[in-house]
Amino acid sequence: MTKPFSFRQAGVGLRLEHLAKVLRDRPAAAWFEVHPENVLANPHAAEMLAEIAALYPLSIHSVGISAGSASGLDRTHLARVRGLVTRLDPVLLSGHLAWSTHDGEYLNDLLPLPYHAQSLDVICRHIAEIQDALGMVFHLENPSNYLGFAESTMTETAFLTEVVKRTGCRLLCDVSNIHVSAHNMGYDARRYVDELPGEAIGEFHLGGFELETEPGGTSVIIDTHARPIATEAWDLYAYAIHRFGPRPTLIEWDSALPAMDVLLAEAAKADRIAEQVLVDRHALAV
Amino acid sequence: MPSLFEMQAGFRAAIAGDAPAPLLGRLHAPASVAGRMEIYRRHHRESFRRHLRGRYPTLEWLLGTDRLLELADLTLQRSPPRAPSMAEYGAALIETLRSCGDDLPPYAADVGRMDWHLGCLSVSLEHQPMALVTLAGIDTLHLPRLRFTLQPGLVFIQSAWPVDELLRLRLQDILPDRFTFEPCETHLQLRGARGAFSLNRLEPDVFQFRAGLAAGCSLADAATRGTQAKPGFDLSTALATLFAEGLVIAHSGENVDV
Numbered sequence: 242m243t244k245p246f247s248f249r250q251a252g253v254g255l256r257l258e259h260l261a262k263v264l265r266d267r268p269a270a271a272w273f274e275v276h277p278e279n280v281l282a283n284p285h286a287a288e289m290l291a292e293i294a295a296l297y298p299l300s301i302h303s304v305g306i307s308a309g310s311a312s313g314l315d316r317t318h319l320a321r322v323r324g325l326v327t328r329l330d331p332v333l334l335s336g337h338l339a340w341s342t343h344d345g346e347y348l349n350d351l352l353p354l355p356y357h358a359q360s361l362d363v364i365c366r367h368i369a370e371i372q373d374a375l376g377m378v379f380h381l382e383n384p385s386n387y388l389g390f391a392e393s394t395m396t397e398t399a400f401l402t403e404v405v406k407r408t409g410c411r412l413l414c415d416v417s418n419i420h421v422s423a424h425n426m427g428y429d430a431r432r433y434v435d436e437l438p439g440e441a442i443g444e445f446h447l448g449g450f451e452l453e454t455e456p457g458g459t460s461v462i463i464d465t466h467a468r469p470i471a472t473e474a475w476d477l478y479a480y481a482i483h484r485f486g487p488r489p490t491l492i493e494w495d496s497a498l499p500a501m502d503v504l505l506a507e508a509a510k511a512d513r514i515a516e517q518v519l520v521d522r523h524a525l526a527v
Numbered sequence: 528m529p530s531l532f533e534m535q536a537g538f539r540a541a542i543a544g545d546a547p548a549p550l551l552g553r554l555h556a557p558a559s560v561a562g563r564m565e566i567y568r569r570h571h572r573e574s575f576r577r578h579l580r581g582r583y584p585t586l587e588w589l590l591g592t593d594r595l596l597e598l599a600d601l602t603l604q605r606s607p608p609r610a611p612s613m614a615e616y617g618a619a620l621i622e623t624l625r626s627c628g629d630d631l632p633p634y635a636a637d638v639g640r641m642d643w644h645l646g647c648l649s650v651s652l653e654h655q656p657m658a659l660v661t662l663a664g665i666d667t668l669h670l671p672r673l674r675f676t677l678q679p680g681l682v683f684i685q686s687a688w689p690v691d692e693l694l695r696l697r698l699q700d701i702l703p704d705r706f707t708f709e710p711c712e713t714h715l716q717l718r719g720a721r722g723a724f725s726l727n728r729l730e731p732d733v734f735q736f737r738a739g740l741a742a743g744c745s746l747a748d749a750a751t752r753g754t755q756a757k758p759g760f761d762l763s764t765a766l767a768t769l770f771a772e773g774l775v776i777a778h779s780g781e782n783v784d785v
Contacts, residue, residue: 311532355534391554
């Protein structure tokens with residue numbers, strides 16, 4: 242059964258600390274996103290999540306599926322995620338343009354890929370396998386970058402476009418990641434947005450980040466998901482909505498987790514911005 | 528150009544401890560590449576440190592944060608994670624504690640074991656317990672071969688030290704000026720589910736009986752373990768208490784030919 246899913250309202254990331262409170266208080270959230278890796282080894286959390294799935298639309302966002310790993314997908318993990326998909330009946334499925342395992346070792350991070358023919362083959366093969374195994378369209382998220390590879394032969398947006406073309410997957414456009422990467426790598430964030438295949442974007446993400454000063458006096462933005470969304474990210478979100486129209490939008494907050502009310506207030510802000518952009522766009526059109 | 532597999536092997540080596548130098552020439556950033564690489568190295572180290580601190584709170588309280596972090600780093604180096612869920616990672620720290628025996632209190636590994644199991648069982652589920660009367664219909668000839676499935680959130684720990692006292696002190700946040708901690712053979716039953724746990728000392732015979740059942744022994748073999756621990760072991764009472772506490776959720780073996 243497919244649950245009613247109003248993507249006009251932003252959802253929020255649901256972390257273990259909030260599960261019991263969500264079940265008790267039933268907050269007015271439009272939808273939640275969960276990381277399967279947080280609950281697969283936690284039967285109590287999985288039990289609560291199954292109850293929450295009956296009340297709210299859920300999105301499954303895997304942080305450990307490692308679609309870019311040259312040593313292959315972890316099929317045991319994929320089977321466990323499939324079990325969760327069957328149990329929770331999610332409305333969206335997503336993961337990252339990144340790798341996090343090597344030869345069976347889990348590195349607990351979203352690590353960067355060079356963008357060339359070989360990595361394209363690897364990630365396309367894995368996304369096809371994920372989509373077949375889980376029976377859902379995969380939404381591939383653009384990463385936050387701190388460095389690039391000399392071997393890359395294409396831009397990130399060209400790479401994403403080609404993955405979409407080859408696999409039929411969709412894109413999860415993490416607006417904050419675009420700002421983070423643009424700052425860290427020295428390119429224009431709006432130009433990056435302009436280069437994305439807009440029709441393939443199925444979801445937006447917004448998360449908090451932190452600025453650090455580097456030894457040479459330059460600055461780097463760390464994608465921490467531990468703070469409110471910054472003004473620059475809200476502005477870029479408005480730009481993306483203006484360009485592509487509304488999509489399901491999610492507020493991510495993973496560490497230094499505040500009360501659910503704070504997350505819902507951020508989601509409400511996303512809704513207001515999207516609504517205003519659409520009003521402005523309509524006004525321009527008439 | 529190296530293969531993607533070789534590049535990822537180099538990246539893994541660079542963030543998980545080895546020198547990143549061989550990789551740096553192939554990376555670029557508008558700032559120091561080594562500095563940017565350090566972001567990944569730091570995240571890798573800190574995320575596991577944070578996780579292991581969360582899994583070993585009594586050990587941290589006992590040894591201090593700095594010492595626990597040293598042990599966490601050593602564990603990560605020796606036994607890197609092989610599963611995607613962080614919750615599944617960290618049992619290897621107990622082995623690290625054993626291997627560092629001379630530098631640590633003799634009870635550190637047992638405290639670690641207790642911390643680890645409490646973390647695991649407090650997220651488990653409690654299932655509907657079976658009533659003792661369910662056994663009434665089983666032919667008495669088959670009873671010795673019965674095997675019981677116990678609640679999943681149940682662990683039995685035997686220690687040469689009263690490590691449960693340390694846990695109680697930590698939970699009450701009591702740091703006594705003077706604390707006498709003497710060796711004392713301790714038999715603990717740890718039970719938990721849905722975010723809560725309890726910890727009880729058992730008599731040696733009851734402990735051996737229950738631990739035997741939990742390990743998959745038949746009723747007869749578990750009873751033998753109880754009797755070996757204490758010749759006066761009372762099987763009837765032990766069995767009745769086991770069911771009265773709601774520890775049994777299923778049984779098998781009654782259909783095995785005798």
